Amino acid sequence: MTAHPAVSTPPAVAAPASSGSPGTSAAAPVTTSAGAAPRSNPAARTHEVTNQAPPLVGHDVADDAVLLEGMEREGAGWYVEDLHRVGRLAGSEEVQRWAEEANRCEPLLRTHDRYGNRIDEVEFHPSYHSLMDVAIREGLGGAPWADDRPGAHVARAAGFMVWSSAEQGHACPVSMTYAAVPALRSAPGLAAVYEPLLTSRTYDPGLRAPGRKRGLLAGMGMTEKQGGTDVRANTTVAVEQPDGTWRLRGHKWFTSAPMNDLFLVLAQAPGGLSCFLVPRVLPDGSRNTFRIQRLKDKLGNRSNASSEPEFDDTVAWLVGPEGQGVRTIIDMVTMTRLDCVLGSASGIRTALTQAVHHVRHRSVFGAKLIDQPLMRNVVADLSVESEAATTLALRVAGAADRAQRGDMQERAFLRLATAVGKYWVCKRQPAAVAEALECLGGNGYDEASGMPRLYREAPLNGIWEGSGNVNALDVLRALSKEPDSLEAYGAEIEAAVGADARLDAAWRQLRAELVPSDDAALGARRLVERMALVLQGSLLVRHAPTAVADAFCASRLAGDRGLAFGTLPTGLDLAALIARVPAAAG
Missing domain, CATH: 2.40.110.20 (Butyryl-CoA Dehydrogenase, subunit A; domain 2)
Structure with a gap:
């Protein structure tokens, strides 16, 4: 297979001559017609770069x-x-x-x-x-x-x-x-x-x-x-x-x-x-x-x-x-859908890390962006979203591992959780990456920042291996034809019952919605969204720090949440949420 030639750095190109004569650089001293001493050309003076974040490079991405x-x-x-x-x-x-x-x-x-x-x-x-x-x-x-x-x-x-x-x-x-x-x-x-x-x-x-x-x-x-x-x-x-x-x-x-x-x-x-x-x-x-x-x-x-x-x-x-082609290839589709969840969780985390790195170094109105209350709300909210996505992705990966070793309950859980996670985490990636890009302002819109590439990648996993509708309908199919998958999903939620009243209430409401109906397909997206949020809530209540679980339940399962990121309610420990972002962003 032939490869492109290696890309090399082009040689520097001389600036145009200030007077139009060959060999005279625009940066050369300017001499008066009377032969006076040269003076510096104001147009050639560079500027000192201040108030910009250093490159995020040379860090351990796994330090998370x-x-x-x-x-x-x-x-x-x-x-x-x-x-x-x-x-x-x-x-x-x-x-x-x-x-x-x-x-x-x-x-x-x-x-x-x-x-x-x-x-x-x-x-x-x-x-x-x-x-x-x-x-x-x-x-x-x-x-x-x-x-x-x-x-x-x-x-x-x-x-x-x-x-x-x-x-x-x-x-x-x-x-x-x-x-x-x-x-x-x-x-x-x-x-x-x-x-x-x-x-x-x-x-x-x-x-x-x-x-x-x-x-x-x-x-x-x-x-x-x-x-x-x-x-x-x-x-x-x-x-x-x-x-x-x-x-x-x-x-x-x-x-x-x-x-x-x-x-x-x-x-x-x-x-x-x-x-x-x-x-x-x-x-x-x-x-x-x-x-x-x-x-x-x-x-x-x-x-x-x-x-x-x-x-x-x-x-x-x-x-x-x-x-039986579909049945044969479905194991492959399950694994690629898992990778879509993993890839979207990674994309969210990568964008968040870039955003927090920027706001920890950039100052506006006399203070670091990270110390501005509304920006703290935005990055804390993104941090909650990222932790929920990563935790769910790894839980599904764990189910895949144990299912391969013969655990039938984990296999049943994997059947439903993969489709639920594929729908929700992949849906959240474009919104989360867009918000993280906005944290960088105009710098985030510049290709050199890397954020536009993350943004262009963001919608892909929602389409690949079945669009949102396909996965939502797949959840309905599993609920109606594979009751053991619903039992396994329910057992995962029940493991957290009693730990948070907001999660308990959301689970009671969701159980009532899981009853089959004639118009189930019409509301499939809303149902799967609730299933994903309740599952993420159960995982965070059991495994995440109290501040993270509290913020998730308050903003995703209860109360009047805004549609944009940065709408967390008051009274949450935002510093604890931001501290969960990888230290490399510091």
Whole structure:
């Protein structure tokens, strides 16, 4: 795979001459016509920069009490040292440069070589490859599936949050590689061949026969232009061959990371919608037909390539029973939805950290912004939002870890909590990031601050792996068809009953709303919002400092809350809330 040439710093360009004569700089002394002594040019004088926050660089992103406490609570305390290593790297100047370069020098599609042969390759800047190399090396791809230690998936979740704080675009192929393993296990023969390479900690880019590589990346191809979320409307057709393979023909609409090695694809077989494994390169080293028609021109996520591939007599292998494609791929979707929650919680935390760093250094009207009452309300409110998102994300990751080890109640809880968390945390990210950006004023609107990139990323997780409506309706489906998931959710709330009267009242009201009704779909969003808030309240009441739980219950479960951030009621310990923001922001 060809990469962009490394980006170098352009040479300095001389300023135009003040008099128009060659070789005379505008910064040169000015001489009078009578030959008097030169005087300084006022236009050349620089200014002293004051009242600006220093760059937030050289810190440990993992130095975060909320994250570390949650990781310990969910069974991954053994990972702390490794997480700090990832955190120091994520906060380094070098990695910040990688992130900027990977987004500025976007992927390029090469459909043909110089001779006209179809190659369908995507080129990336070297900094993108550097980000990917760290992610895979640190086990953020498929590695947890090969790790028998309790808490392995929680450790990976914490690492994913810390590392994606540096740059979120490359997290997409990392996430899909992680999520592909449980779905692929529906075909034990294929899993035996490919799982050891999907769980590898070696990043080995380039299109080659899978057996000749030291590590593989996976993707998925589900949606089509005529159906989108309604994958049962897919028209891609699969025809079985005498040798047991299948041939696909069709066009996918939104397939991210087309440079990955393997894809799980939905197609219509004679027995119904089915799941297939499609490698980019076949075992004999020949290219499979995977024609990339174009790369998407996206709002954000610019470092990551998203594409429209076309299949034409494309070789594939059946994964899971014929006609049960959705059921087969649902394990992959569950894991990618979990990563959407983790990524959104990380995005909120990253934006908050930038905002608090700014207001702790910037002064207005004779005082630091952090000491201005209304700004304190804003950042304290954002801190509560961030802690609630992180705590919920890690609780769901803990459920995923224990479900993989056979805990059926945790599996039932995971079924409902993933959809609830995916809906709510991803919905909160755009609002929270916008508010954090505003804390920086005009500086936050400047690309150099990094905040615009965070803002462009913010809506993505709400769309990816099912929009808000899809997840809200999925909650209704679980409530009606999987009563054990509601029981597990209820048990999680009941664990906090009696600890806070506002939470108790919200839970009583919610229980009454959980009764099925004819117009349930119409109010699904409101119901899922309440379910998310009550779940977050239960977690914070049990695990967060009293000041945090009090602020959450007062502002999210009771009282007259405003629609904007910065509307916390009086009487709360705002200093304690702000103190929960990572010390790196100081």
